[in-house]
Amino acid sequence: MEHQDCRRLLGSLSDFVDGELEAEICAEIERHLAECPDCRVVVDTLRKTIYLYHVSSQETSPPEGVRDRLFRRLELELKSEKES
Amino acid sequence: MNSSKAVEELSLEALRKGDRSEFARMVEAYYPMIYNLSYKMLGDAQDAEDILQETFLKAYRHLRDFDGRSSLSTWLYRIATNEALMFLRRKKPEQISIDEPLETSEGEVQPVQIVDWCCLPEAELLSSEARAHLDQAVEKLPPSLRVVFVLRDLQGLSTQETAAVLNLSENAVKTRLSRARLRLREELSSYYGERLSERGGA
Numbered sequence: 594m595e596h597q598d599c600r601r602l603l604g605s606l607s608d609f610v611d612g613e614l615e616a617e618i619c620a621e622i623e624r625h626l627a628e629c630p631d632c633r634v635v636v637d638t639l640r641k642t643i644y645l646y647h648v649s650s651q652e653t654s655p656p657e658g659v660r661d662r663l664f665r666r667l668e669l670e671l672k673s674e675k676e677s
Numbered sequence: 678m679n680s681s682k683a684v685e686e687l688s689l690e691a692l693r694k695g696d697r698s699e700f701a702r703m704v705e706a707y708y709p710m711i712y713n714l715s716y717k718m719l720g721d722a723q724d725a726e727d728i729l730q731e732t733f734l735k736a737y738r739h740l741r742d743f744d745g746r747s748s749l750s751t752w753l754y755r756i757a758t759n760e761a762l763m764f765l766r767r768k769k770p771e772q773i774s775i776d777e778p779l780e781t782s783e784g785e786v787q788p789v790q791i792v793d794w795c796c797l798p799e800a801e802l803l804s805s806e807a808r809a810h811l812d813q814a815v816e817k818l819p820p821s822l823r824v825v826f827v828l829r830d831l832q833g834l835s836t837q838e839t840a841a842v843l844n845l846s847e848n849a850v851k852t853r854l855s856r857a858r859l860r861l862r863e864e865l866s867s868y869y870g871e872r873l874s875e876r877g878g879a
Binding site for chain 2: 600604606613631634635638639641645649653655656660662666670671
């Protein structure tokens with residue numbers, strides 16, 4: 594990652610993997626990737642990083658008791674506000 | 678963000694008037710989403726529960742001022758992210774990391790770890806130890822980057838929705854997301870790189 598192009602393009606890689614870049618910059622990055630194995634590793638591992646977080650964030654539901662304690666607290670506080 | 682029928686049918690008018698049963702329906706519809714956001718921001722179940730409760734208490738007290746310009750979920754996310762960020766500020770008022778990564782002049786983290794760990798099997802990439810490491814890496818992010826990463830990549834909000842929640846421009850969201858992702862890539866590369874070399878593959 595010492596090449597000047599690597600540094601310049603670094604800030605665009607996140608948009609690049611999201612497919613949110615203008616065609617011109619996209620083509621420039623693709624040309625650079627074709628000749629820079631280090632940046633290819635950065636892009637591939639960046640994609641994989643995002644993928645792993647997407648997968649690991651999918652199956653979380655609040656632990657048991659959270660819902661009941663929430664409703665109990667709301668009931669208590671809102672009741673005391675009404676009374677005061 | 679949440680297109681379930683129950684959410685679509687919530688009556689803003691009733692909510693603004695302080696209708697308790699309508700408020701209960703709103704809580705029912707949105708509490709999992711707010712709990713998840715809080716947990717991912719704070720990394721602690723008890724803290725997340727406190728933020729969850731504070732968020733809905735605040736929501737109830739301010740519903741009459743809700744103008745409906747944003748969606749209810751955006752509004753609730755805004756309250757919850759503010760609460761979580763304030764909590765982090767109170768907890769660690771002068772958090773300075775001694776191993777802050779090197780940044781380029783544009784504020785991006787300079788990649789140091791150039792190791793291709795993509796070939797590791799999925800079971801290893803998502804083992805319980807690896808998942809704990811994924812969570813720790815998020816907790817290491819400065820709050821200003823963490824909140825954007827959590828909303829965009831973990832909660833699945835669009836750039837536009839994230840910008841609305843945080844009152845930032847879309848460009849600012851993209852820049853922070855880029856910095857967060859590059860830092861996380863760096864952290865994960867260091868962790869998975871070690872796993873790779875243990876396998877004799879590096």
